[in-house]
Amino acid sequence: MSTPAPAVASAEVVHIHQDEVLTGEAVALDVQPVGFFLRGLGALIDLLLGVGVLLLFVAIIGWLASLGLVDDTLIPIVSIVLAVFVMVVLPTTVETATRGRSLGKLAVGARIVRADGGASGFRQAFIRALTGVLEIWLTxxxxxxxxxxxxxxxxxxxxxxxxxxxERTRTPALPDPGPGVPPSLARWAETADAAHLPAGLSRRMAQFVRQAESMMPSARQRVALSLAEEAAAHVSPVPQTDAETFVRAVVAVRREREARALALQSERVARLTRGLPD
Known part of the structure; x- marks a missing residue:
């Protein structure tokens, strides 16, 4: 009699976008990387500061040599020590002490983080500084x-x-939360089914609610009627109210329900990372 084959657990493939990092707990974090030109500007500021420090030390050594306080045979050795200090020791110390921030990065609103989103330490700072001798200073x-x-x-x-x-440390402020469900449709919102709107329609409705106050009355009414007609096919039941109130109510219902779903998801992830039962 043949024995049944052992069951093989199926592995779920998780797709990580390029603007997400995967933590050690397998949680994908949505981060905002610093753009190419801002990174270049921050590196240029750090490079100019390093050159300034190097020139300051060179001037001091030259002044001491002119006074006869430094032997000419020691100048090459001192120059090498200064170069190593400015190119490797100084940036390593600054990034380690500031947890991935330097003056150039502070100026452009950035910081260096590990691949899992954590703050960089001595090892990362030392590797970056050592490699920087070739890719920043020599080239x-x-x-x-x-x-x-x-x-x-x-x-x-x-x-x-x-x-x-x-990683970007200066993020734009979140927009003000939109108005809630109109009071006249508060009871309708408790049982309304408005969860399956097309993405394009949902985006246009949200944009209309944000810009309605600045629109001409005729254009405002026309757009509201058009959006209400499209949304009525995806909402049940359709309340007896004017077009704009209907559009505002649908947008508010979707926003509140999506916010609750995100809060529940965040709570579930937090419980899993703490090892608590879901």
């Missing part, structure tokens, strides 16, 4: 620009080796 940023232009998150070679990327 004046040319190698970093070429590599960054062909990576999804504008990562330079040091980022690829260290497993880091640049």
């Amino acid at each position: 004046l940023g040319g190698l970093a620009a070429v590599v960054g232009a062909f990576t999804p998150r504008s990562q330079r070679l040091g980022d690829l080796l260290a497993g880091t990327s640049s």
Whole structure:
């Protein structure tokens, strides 16, 4: 008699978009990477600051040498030590102490994070600084620009080796929440089915609600009637009210229900990451 084959658990494939990072708990975070030109501007600021520090030290050593306080045979050794300090030690120390931020990154609103979204540490900062000697200092940023232009998150070679990327820290403020369901349709909203609107129609309705106050009365009424006619085929039951009130009520119902669904999803993910039963 043949024995039944053991059951094989099916693996679910999770697709991660290029603007998402996967944490150690397998949670995809939606992040905003810094653009190519802002990264270049931040790197240029850091490079100019490094050159300024290097020139300051060179001027001090030259002044001490002119006074006879530094032996001429030591100048090459001191120059190498200064170069290593400015190119490797200083950026490593700054990024480690500030958790991925430098003056250039602060200026453009960015910070360096690990591939899982966590703050970068000494190892990542050291790899980036060591690689930066080649791709930033020796090539004046040319190698970093070429590599960054062909990576999804504008990562330079040091980022690829260290497993880091640049994340935006200044995000635009969220828009003000829209008005709720009109009071006259509050009871209708409790049982209304308005969850399956086409994406294009839903977007146009939300845009109308935001811009209705600035529209001409005739155009406002015409657009409201057109949107109400399209939405009526996807909403049940259709309330007895004017077109604009109907459109505003549908938009408010969808927004509130989507907000509740996102809150439940976030709570479920939080419970799973804490090891609690779902």
